Amino acid sequence: MLYDEHLDGALPRTDLAELVDALSAIRPPLELLSSREELTPYECDGLSAYRSPPLLVALPDDLEQIGEILNICRRLGVPVVTRGAGTGLSGGAMPLPQGLLLVLSRFKGILELDAERCLARVEPGVRNLAISQAAAPHGLYYAPDPSSQIACSIGGNMAENAGGVHCLKYGLTVHNLLAAQVLTIEGERLSLGGEALDAPGFDLLALFTGSEGMLGVITEITVKLLPKPPSAKVLLASFDELEDAGRAVAEIISAGVIPAGLEMMDRLAIEAAEAFVHAGYPLDVSAILICELDGVEADVTEQCARVRTVLERTGSREIRLARDEAERQRFWAGRKNAFPAVGRLAPDYYCMDGTIPRRRLAAVLERIASLADEHQLRVANVFHAGDGNLHPLILFDANQAEQLERAERLGARILELCVEVGGSITGEHGVGREKINQMCVQFRAPELEHFRAVKAAFDPEGLLNPGKQVPTLARCAEYGAMHVHASNLAFAELERF
Amino acid sequence: MDTEHPDLTESLCAQVREAAAGRYALRIIGGDTKRGLGRAVVGEPLSLAGHRGVVSFEPSELVVTARAGTPLAELEARLNQAGQMLPYEPLLTGPACTLGGAVASGLSGPRRPWAGALRDFVLGVRVIDAKGQALRFGGEVMKNVAGYDLSRLMTGSHGCLGVITEVSLKVLPKPRAQLSLRFELGWEEAARRLAKWRAQPLPLAGACHDGKALRLRLEGGEAAVAATHARLGGERFDDQWWQRLRRFELELFDDPRPLWRLSLPPGTARLPIEGEALLDWGGAQHWLKSDAPATRIHAEARRCGGHACCFDGAQVELPFTPLDAVMLRYHQRLKAQLDPLGIFNPGRLYPEL
Ligand SMILES: Cc1cc2nc3c(=O)[nH]c(=O)nc-3n(C[C@H](O)[C@H](O)[C@H](O)COP(=O)(O)OP(=O)(O)OC[C@H]3O[C@@H](n4cnc5c(N)ncnc54)[C@H](O)[C@@H]3O)c2cc1C
Numbered sequence: 006m007l008y009d010e011h012l013d014g015a016l017p018r019t020d021l022a023e024l025v026d027a028l029s030a031i032r033p034p035l036e037l038l039s040s041r042e043e044l045t046p047y048e049c050d051g052l053s054a055y056r057s058p059p060l061l062v063a064l065p066d067d068l069e070q071i072g073e074i075l076n077i078c079r080r081l082g083v084p085v086v087t088r089g090a091g092t093g094l095s096g097g098a099m100p101l102p103q104g105l106l107l108v109l110s111r112f113k114g115i116l117e118l119d120a121e122r123c124l125a126r127v128e129p130g131v132r133n134l135a136i137s138q139a140a141a142p143h144g145l146y147y148a149p150d151p152s153s154q155i156a157c158s159i160g161g162n163m164a165e166n167a168g169g170v171h172c173l174k175y176g177l178t179v180h181n182l183l184a185a186q187v188l189t190i191e192g193e194r195l196s197l198g199g200e201a202l203d204a205p206g207f208d209l210l211a212l213f214t215g216s217e218g219m220l221g222v223i224t225e226i227t228v229k230l231l232p233k234p235p236s237a238k239v240l241l242a243s244f245d246e247l248e249d250a251g252r253a254v255a256e257i258i259s260a261g262v263i264p265a266g267l268e269m270m271d272r273l274a275i276e277a278a279e280a281f282v283h284a285g286y287p288l289d290v291s292a293i294l295i296c297e298l299d300g301v302e303a304d305v306t307e308q309c310a311r312v313r314t315v316l317e318r319t320g321s322r323e324i325r326l327a328r329d330e331a332e333r334q335r336f337w338a339g340r341k342n343a344f345p346a347v348g349r350l351a352p353d354y355y356c357m358d359g360t361i362p363r364r365r366l367a368a369v370l371e372r373i374a375s376l377a378d379e380h381q382l383r384v385a386n387v388f389h390a391g392d393g394n395l396h397p398l399i400l401f402d403a404n405q406a407e408q409l410e411r412a413e414r415l416g417a418r419i420l421e422l423c424v425e426v427g428g429s430i431t432g433e434h435g436v437g438r439e440k441i442n443q444m445c446v447q448f449r450a451p452e453l454e455h456f457r458a459v460k461a462a463f464d465p466e467g468l469l470n471p472g473k474q475v476p477t478l479a480r481c482a483e484y485g486a487m488h489v490h491a492s493n494l495a496f497a498e499l500e501r502f
Numbered sequence: 503m504d505t506e507h508p509d510l511t512e513s514l515c516a517q518v519r520e521a522a523a524g525r526y527a528l529r530i531i532g533g534d535t536k537r538g539l540g541r542a543v544v545g546e547p548l549s550l551a552g553h554r555g556v557v558s559f560e561p562s563e564l565v566v567t568a569r570a571g572t573p574l575a576e577l578e579a580r581l582n583q584a585g586q587m588l589p590y591e592p593l594l595t596g597p598a599c600t601l602g603g604a605v606a607s608g609l610s611g612p613r614r615p616w617a618g619a620l621r622d623f624v625l626g627v628r629v630i631d632a633k634g635q636a637l638r639f640g641g642e643v644m645k646n647v648a649g650y651d652l653s654r655l656m657t658g659s660h661g662c663l664g665v666i667t668e669v670s671l672k673v674l675p676k677p678r679a680q681l682s683l684r685f686e687l688g689w690e691e692a693a694r695r696l697a698k699w700r701a702q703p704l705p706l707a708g709a710c711h712d713g714k715a716l717r718l719r720l721e722g723g724e725a726a727v728a729a730t731h732a733r734l735g736g737e738r739f740d741d742q743w744w745q746r747l748r749r750f751e752l753e754l755f756d757d758p759r760p761l762w763r764l765s766l767p768p769g770t771a772r773l774p775i776e777g778e779a780l781l782d783w784g785g786a787q788h789w790l791k792s793d794a795p796a797t798r799i800h801a802e803a804r805r806c807g808g809h810a811c812c813f814d815g816a817q818v819e820l821p822f823t824p825l826d827a828v829m830l831r832y833h834q835r836l837k838a839q840l841d842p843l844g845i846f847n848p849g850r851l852y853p854e855l
Binding site: 122145194234301306391430456458475 | 585635655702787822832
């Protein structure tokens with residue numbers, strides 16, 4: 006999935022020597038990487054099947070430097086790809102061979118942590134978990150907890166609107182930000198949001214959240230901190246039938262309970278996790294649900310009882326309540342390490358991220374299983390069931406080119422299935438490079454043009470992260486031509502080439 | 503699917519196309535209850551009132567989708583029957599107040615600091631763009647990061663970026679227990695207590711100071727509410743008071759002077775502006791009745807890190823706190839991209855938009 010000028014639009018040719026020359030004049034001096042071996046670690050993000058070396062890597066450690074880098078790149082017409090920690094799973098931070106990779110991992114400062122005002126103001130390279138660790142002595146934490154939280158950066162979280170296992174109750178990144186500072190490609194500084202609960206004008210804080218480095222570079226973020234709930238209990242329920250587990254999810258919500266987290270794993274994922282971290286999961290079942298309830302002790306106890314009733318009614322074979330904090334952590338460890346655990350089952354895995362209405366869970370999981378059979382690949386499912394956010398993990402071997410292709414085809418089919426049942430091609434990992442074609446399935450031409458109009462308001466020359474998130478109509482025409490979906494040809498009005 | 507009311511999308515699109523072809527502006531109208539919220543718009547009225555009805559409501563999905571002209575009262579009644587609610591607690595300016603008008607105005611009620619704002623619950627919108635095309639962004643699922651978040655961009659854009667025809671909102675079960683408590687104390691002591699409680703996991707869902715007393719609302723499970731009551735004390739009062747607050751029915755709103763809303767950092771004390779005020783959202787939202795000059799009110803709000811808007815906008819030249827030059831430029835660019843002919847509510851928010 007390398008940049009294709011034929012489909013993604015022309016890229017400027019960059020004169021490396023001229024660029025290095027200009028960047029070398031920046032004071033204080035800036036670390037630049039350009040040798041083959043220095044560039045290798047930056048060839049891909051967490052989606053390692055897609056790689057491409059950048060022309061140049063810049064590692065600023067001072068805000069002023071970022072502004073100057075952007076000015077220079079704009080003057081010379083050099084595309085810029087911003088990178089946080091590089092844990093993204095959609096190729097959003099994948100570099101361009103003609104572009105500069107702007108790495109923000111050195112901006113690790115927590116600028117302010119105010120326990121009384123319940124906020125933290127941080128630099129974009131700060132790790133997600135580092136914020137909660139810094140807040141912990143005050144009994145506070147930052148709620149969104151992607152499974153990658155030990156590594157991913159808060160800047161990357163905002164750029165992707167990252168989620169986590171506790172989003173059902175506490176919201177996504179967009180719900181937990183107060184303010185941000187952004188630099189546009191024109192080097193202008195925008196101050197979005199604020200300490201008041203809303204800001205005048207359009208909601209640009211929301212617009213920049215999930216904008217995948219396409220509209221500007223996020224240079225500072227103020228997050229909301231929440232008081233830690235005094236009590237948290239975890240129930241682990243096992244099911245012989247996937248369908249019952251799916252029904253249980255919908256019924257828990259219908260019963261008026263909003264769990265802090267409600268996660269599901271299927272047989273293959275359970276076996277992998279158990280072998281990897283020994284979480285104590287039952288092994289001979291079709292699915293498990295992990296349901297966390299938190300709040301004041303008395304409420305949690307009462308909610309546990311209600312969830313238990315629903316689980317029994319929906320046919321759970323066994324329901325276990327974590328007896329203590331250690332067991333609760335263990336139940337979660339299996340879930341949080343599920344990706345690497347599944348990763349041990351095959352040379353490579355490909356993680357999908359579609360969302361669907363909760364009531365379609367069982368039917369969609371069944372369809373995925375039969376699609377997997379058709380493509381002769383194994384799929385493990387481990388996901389945010391309460392949010393209807395699936396993470397089918399497709400197992401394959403990238404060294405066999407034909408397998409990668411098959412995995413991609415299966416992935417595309419799964420995402421189209423999500424759209425078909427009224428869902429989305431991505432719930433939290435973003436479009437990046439990976440799902441650029443599926444955007445043509447989810448949106449029609451005028452909607453994509455609307456996205457491009459938004460982009461043009463902030464980056465008229467298209468220098469920020471070109472080729473990501475929003476496909477050109479040419480790409481959709483090509484994709485539509487080889488791929489007729491739902492019996493109507495997308496972009497029929499466009500000529501095929 | 504609503505069968506009682508017709509789907510008017512096609513005719514609304516045609517009206518927008520006509521406006522674009524004839525180069526005239528449109529004044530978008532929901533229930534027209536907030537006519538005063540913002541600057542007066544000169545334009546042909548485009549009414550959404552007939553485009554109404556709940557399109558889908560699936561309690562187990564926690565999602566409701568309704569057309570923009572649906573009266574909020576109707577929508578809330580429908581949710582109420584299923585034991586659910588709009589957690590952000592809409593402000594109700596009158597029985598005619600519509601979902602589209604509420605989303606375009608982007609305002610939230612007393613529960614907002616704890617439950618989240620209207621924009622936090624918007625999952626998807628259908629809009630009509632400047633070419634008169636019907637577009638859809640977001641959807642009915644809880645998580646969706648495909649493309650830019652245009653649903654939230656449209657929320658609070660005061661109809662300046664397009665016509666909202668349909669909205670999907672996340673809803674939540676109503677709290678099992680509710681309790682309202684009054685504490686006779688001055689703002690300073692109230693602010694001190696609020697700051698302390700903020701960092702604690704308390705089931706708060708309202709905190710309003712009227713100059714004499716702090717009013718708290720507790721919501722949650724029975725046990726949590728009872729335990730918090732026992733801990734905090736206070737004198738009980740009628741929960742309906744919060745309904746009167748969000749319906750603008752308290753005595754303060756009878757004052758003939760213009761009504762201002764000030765959005766400020768939590769815990770902000772009464773600003774030194776003459777008039778009557780009510781400090782809601784634990785000090786983060788002040789309702790002010792004042793005939794002080796708009797420039798003064800904006801300056802004071804800004805000095806405290808916030809902003810202001812006037813609900814009797816026709817009476818003042820700048821009902822919304824002006825943006826700084828850079829922000830205004832990007833707002834203008836966004837407007838120029840999404841509404842190049844300037845047909846949607848021109849000047850409603852700012853003269854330059
Ligand atoms: C094992 C594993 C588990 C994961 N689990 C989850 C999960 O549970 N939930 C979830 O949501 N995600 C998950 N992810 C995906 C990933 O961690 C998130 O998308 C994360 O937000 C990316 O952060 P990053 O700092 O690594 O960003 P990068 O990968 O470096 O960049 C991601 C995107 O953001 C842009 N970007 C980064 N920083 C900035 C900035 N400062 N300004 C502007 N643009 C910027 C980049 O250009 C790119 O488009 C997981 C990944 C892995 C590997």
